[in-house]
Amino acid sequence: MQNIIPISKDFFYVGSSDHGCTLFESHIPISRGVSYNSYLLKDESVVLFDLVDTAVADAFLENLEAALGGRKLDYLVLHHMEPDHTATFLRFRKLYPATRIVTNQKVVSMLKNFFPFTEENVFLVKEGDTMSVGRRTLRFIFAPMVHWPEVMMTYIEEEKTLLSADAFGTFGALGGSIFADEVHFEEEFLPDARKYYFNIVGKYGIQVQNVLKKAAALDIARICPLHGPIWRSGLEWYLKKYDTWSKYEPEEKGVAIFCASIYGHTENAARILAADLAERGVFVKVYDVTHTHVCDLLAEAFRYSHAVFASATHNLGIFLPMEVLLIDLKAHFWQKRGYALIENGSWSPQAGALMEEVLGGMRDLEKLGETVTVLSAVKEGTCRELHVLADAIAKDYFAN
Ligand SMILES: Cc1cc2nc3c(=O)[nH]c(=O)nc-3n(C[C@H](O)[C@H](O)[C@H](O)COP(=O)(O)O)c2cc1C
Ligand SMILES: [Fe+2]
Ligand SMILES: [Fe+2]
Structure with missing residues (x-):
């Protein structure tokens, strides 16, 4: 009918x-x-x-x-x-x-x-x-x-x-x-x-x-x-x-933390950073890149003002789900944002430099703080570095 x-x-x-x-x-x-x-x-x-x-x-x-x-x-x-x-x-x-x-x-x-x-x-x-x-x-x-x-x-x-x-x-x-x-x-x-x-x-x-x-x-x-x-x-x-x-402008103020972890240690670092930021009054969300479709991640990356990319190293490369996200962001001209990086590796961590290479080829992005390197698991020293990274992100977040 x-x-x-x-x-x-x-x-x-x-x-x-x-x-x-x-x-x-x-x-x-x-x-x-x-x-x-x-x-x-x-x-x-x-x-x-x-x-x-x-x-x-x-x-x-x-x-x-x-x-x-x-x-x-x-x-x-x-x-x-x-x-x-x-x-x-x-x-x-x-x-x-x-x-x-x-x-x-x-x-x-x-x-x-x-x-x-x-x-x-x-x-x-x-x-x-x-x-x-x-x-x-x-x-x-x-x-x-x-x-x-x-x-x-x-x-x-x-x-x-x-x-x-x-x-x-x-x-x-x-x-x-x-x-x-x-x-x-x-x-x-x-x-x-x-x-x-x-x-x-x-x-x-x-x-x-x-x-x-x-x-x-x-x-x-x-x-x-x-x-x-x-x-x-x-x-x-x-x-x-x-x-x-x-205009590729953020719709909301917030830090989207994208995390591609194999065994969970990179995710551990991402969550420690997220809690640190939340404590300072920063709006923060953590996304499991391995279990969330890239089409959803793309929309969320465009939604927020800041992003953190946290990836394990995989066969001397970026862990593939994260690489796919970065390629898609590049293809869609993701820009006008501050970002930070966390990498992990057990013998030769490479993901950070490789992610920076992809992001460096994109326009109007500002890297905040230094890449935090996790050697297999998070330790006291990693927490201190994550705290310093949270300082850099929060500074930019509240300044803009
Ligand atoms: C298939 C495979 C390949 C890997 N390749 C590398 C590598 O090239 N360099 C490295 O340092 N670690 C490599 N790793 C180790 C992981 O990056 C490392 O164990 C890391 O701590 C995993 O972090 P996660 O607990 O967040 O998954 C590899 C792991 C797997 C399973
Ligand atoms: Fe259509
Ligand atoms: Fe169409």
């Missing part, structure tokens, strides 16, 4: 959620499912904005047919070619062969690589183009690399609505409540929204900043993303989050 949710008089939610998805894009673990949003505008012309993933194809097509209520579907606007929004394309074309595809040249080129697709019935738009669909005007805003190069957005002028593609999206399936003000967004969705941002678009902070500049010039009362709830109140709060995230 269809589940169509009105957003305004002529504007409807026709997407659906996959509660069973546990590994988004085959690498990001998610625990609360994900929604694939699609929207239908019934003006003098009828316009569908985006398709969905195959996981929710049946529900979506049923919603669409019912929402059309026998009317002809004039246009399909495609904002983003990624398969989570176009995998149902051929099925859609079979059902709606007369519907005109409104999109840009890059989307068309990509569609051709994914599907046997001919360019008939395509209407190409460029940045800033407008298109009247009756009482309403669509304005197309390009957003390259948020999250793929072909991405564009639509601003429906009379609805003051920005259809923002993947931007402002989040993991988390939607129930009957599709608006951010109808769910406990900060409590339930924000950790997923942060994880979504940093793992999906986080690398492209400059491009997100460009979109935010374009958005600032628009009178926006509603944001309709491709995943997660719709924003119709409190938009400033979420826009501010995006501004902070895309």
Whole structure:
């Protein structure tokens, strides 16, 4: 049975959620499912904005047919070619062969690589183009690399609505409540929204900043993303989050201690440091890098102002889970933070120097204090060194 949710008089939610998805894009673990949003505008012309993933194809097509209520579907606007929004394309074309595809040249080129697709019935738009669909005007805003190069957005002028593609999206399936003000967004969705941002678009902070500049010039009362709830109140709060995230600035003051330990001694050192910092009033969190997925660690590293990387030496290298985290941080341009290092080794500790080499190749990072070397197990002398390291971290923490 269809589940169509009105957003305004002529504007409807026709997407659906996959509660069973546990590994988004085959690498990001998610625990609360994900929604694939699609929207239908019934003006003098009828316009569908985006398709969905195959996981929710049946529900979506049923919603669409019912929402059309026998009317002809004039246009399909495609904002983003990624398969989570176009995998149902051929099925859609079979059902709606007369519907005109409104999109840009890059989307068309990509569609051709994914599907046997001919360019008939395509209407190409460029940045800033407008298109009247009756009482309403669509304005197309390009957003390259948020999250793929072909991405564009639509601003429906009379609805003051920005259809923002993947931007402002989040993991988390939607129930009957599709608006951010109808769910406990900060409590339930924000950790997923942060994880979504940093793992999906986080690398492209400059491009997100460009979109935010374009958005600032628009009178926006509603944001309709491709995943997660719709924003119709409190938009400033979420826009501010995006501004902070895309500038790579810490969202909160805190020391995230990332620890990669084989037998537990490096973790022991990390916890001694954490307790020392907490005693001084520093907000601190310890993460077991070997048992926590790198996608979660990435989001937490971006969340806080400071980080400590503590790793055992493994085959003359950084213990692999820590190396993976550092590579991912580098790939996502982690910056504007202070960090400290703890290493461990039983015969030739190397992890500290190697971690510093990776971090040294990244921009705008400040090393705090000296690397603390643990020789197998923590001793009195190690505790003294950890105390001195806590001094250096706390000094920077309270100075900024
Ligand atoms: C497979 C393997 C390779 C290791 N390679 C090194 C090494 O290259 N250099 C070194 O000093 N210690 C090496 N170690 C030893 C650990 O780094 C050392 O025992 C350390 O104290 C472990 O810290 P943890 O208790 O936090 O796991 C290796 C250990 C394992 C299991
Ligand atoms: Fe995407
Ligand atoms: Fe997406």
